[in-house]
Amino acid sequence: MPNYILSYKSFGENALLIEWPKEISDAVLKDIVGFKNRIHKNIKLQDAIIGYNSILLVYEFVIEKIEHKIEVLKKLYLQKGKNENVMVHHWVIPVCYDLEFGMDLEQLSKEKKSSIDQIIQLHSQTTYTVFFVGFLPGFLYLGGLNSKLYSPRKATPRLRVPKGAVAIGGEQTGVYPNQSSGGWNIIGNSPISFFDVEKEMPCFAKTGDKITFKSISINEHKEIAKALNNNEYKMQFLL
């Protein structure tokens, strides 16, 4: 794997920002995840926040000598293992694209001059990459949306987008983990909980994981929601 030229910047009293070249790609993401894992093994941190081309390292204490921290990090960056395989999951997320949930599907179908079935196919055939989790607890930033589905955000955001709404905003697609306001075009709904405070790991997905959406019927949506409620649903993933 190539070494990128990274920049290291001070970020207030106890944080440090590492930046990769300005690109959104699986190669940069892989490099970021590998480096982040090496950092976690060697340095105790409060938080490490991943962005498209960055990691924001939040230290537990005020940084006294930033040059020293940067020197340590630079050495760690070069210690790339040859077989640094990071454990990633490929999750299969059931989505019901019925018009009852997909309130913007008809509009999108008109704009794209494609049938609703074609839109569903394009959306559910892609393997998406989880770049990071931000915006809301459990909101995944997914890369890989088919360019035919790019669609601008609504001029006026909806005040209430339901929990589980699957939506397209600009060049991105995602699932609203909770009811919130939002301006993305809603095309379906997933019964899966992307953020569950009762779990030790409230969000099952992490940076680097893969996601595929699987089209389900309204009845299957109901059944999965019920099974989830009774703790009887097992998350599906591909190996």
Add this chain to the structure above:
Amino acid sequence: MITLLHQGVYCSIQDLGRKGFANIGVPISGVMDAASAKLGNHLLNNNLNDAVLEIAFGGVAFLFDEDTSICLTGADFSPKVNEILIEMNAVVKIKKAQTITFGKRKYGVRTYLSVFGGIQAKEIVSSKSFYKEISGKSMLQKGDIVPCKLFEGQTKLTYSKIKVDEHHFKTNVINCFKGPEFELLTKKQQAQLFGAEFIISNDNNRVGYQLNESIENTLKPILTSGVLPGTVQLTPSGKLIVLMRDCQVTGGYPRVLQVSEESINRLAQKTTQDKIQFVLK
């Protein structure tokens, strides 16, 4: 137990927040003015991370249904126990069935009520702090009952009053560092950041404070990247937003400044129409 008789403007339970969950999109949250909240816990011999009540703009009334000790720190809204004024920044003994109320504002915005042993709320994702998406509620409402630790009668308490430096509440100086996109600003834009005071708009809350004045903005959005409480974002319209404790973990606006921890606490004691002056550390 403490019962909320009047809910006031905004009262919530907070500790020092949720650290270590930013990678799954969880805001840090926690007390807005951490210095004042820690002082109260310190005076009561509590742990610094014990939960406290954060009361914005006074207006609340609480009923205590057991004996305990409390301490009020932060903003001074002329607190009274059973109609008698009590000291700020001092341990105060409370008897069963006494009520605490707040009156005229002397200084500050957010008052902290710490109780002996800390507020005993449920810990959700490693913190008792209210944050709607996590705790299910963002503020306490009239009639809510807040559990406290049974008062065991302390001998170690000092009962002495601490003199708090009012500079913390009165200065308009907000110390900051250069943000990661600061150097992308022109010299003229940089000078605008420090050249004049900014006025806090009425769009200010636990998530962030938007400022009234605009500065010329020629910067493009950045690729979404990490932000923290204290990050000053420059929005496309040229308005500045200072992120506060409930802010998202990532953002796409250029980050021009990073406010120091001490000055985030200062800012937490300011509100609409207050003036601030950024000073580079």
